[in-house]
């Protein structure tokens with residue numbers, strides 16, 4: 359681990375001043391990913407700006423019936439907050455599918471969005487990796503790529519985004535609030551994370567001198583008909599091979615609104631609006647769910663060790679939409695896929 363300076367910011371304006379004065383500094387909140395990256399010599403910030411005590415820990419109703427979640431709300435507090443469990447249970451379920459209780463206690467909502475891929479080559483400084491060292495090559499394309507992307511990958515990088523919570527947030531049309539030297543801006547969640555293209559080192563559209571201040575959820579929470587299904591190699595403390603967030607509005611058995619997003623399959627939480635559109639107006643049955651899965655996975659491409667993910671995703675989408683339609687969401691503490 360390198361030597362670094364440490365500074366604690368007492369408000370957002372001070373945090374902005376500190377980062378502007380030292381552009382190679384990094385903000386630290388829970389530190390559950392950044393400290394590992396520093397120990398592994400992958401991140402080498404000159405300075406850590408501690409933002410953990412900034413007043414960004416509130417969960418408040420918004421004027422239009424939605425919810426504003428401060429960027430420093432711990433993942434556990436968010437998952438168990440009554441407004442989340444009652445109105446946005448898809449978010450609670452996705453959070454509880456991720457990491458471990460100890461990590462969820464430390465990790466912040468904002469940090470969850472900014473965590474970096476868990477591609478093993480990214481963490482192994484003895485191997486080429488375009489994300490860690492642009493232009494060096496991608497070890498995963500010809501290497502062990504069981505956990506890697508099947509959608510939206512490039513010749514430069516086939517890594518996946520590791521978050522569960524983000525899959526629920528993109529499905530629900532969340533917005534990200536960020537503050538920078540030019541003031542506050544709001545980014546649609548689906549535009550926040552990037553596909554790798556030729557620049558896999560850039561994972562989000564947040565500027566290095568901006569601070570993430572809040573996540574906003576719209577009023578519609580799909581509390582009655584939703585499910586988050588995570589398929590992984592072991593029940594807990596494992597990243598998704600494939601995860602699926604499904605949310606439906608039903609009029610009887612007819613679908614009036616649909617949301618469908620996948621995790622573990624791409625460099626960003628993968629939402630498919632064409633697949634969602636195919637569900638609207640349809641009867642909520644296996645035929646409609648199969649069609650949506652086919653649309654979403656059209657163009658999916660496997661690598662030598664992960665082609666199985668395409669069929670796994672297809673079956674997972676149908677299962678998760680079925681759970682959502684029945685109003686029997688996947689229980690995260692259950693070993694059994696319902």
Ligand code: SF4
Nearest residue numbers: 477487496515516517
């Ligand atoms: Fe690096 Fe991306 Fe290739 Fe993994 S998949 S080795 S993160 S470039």
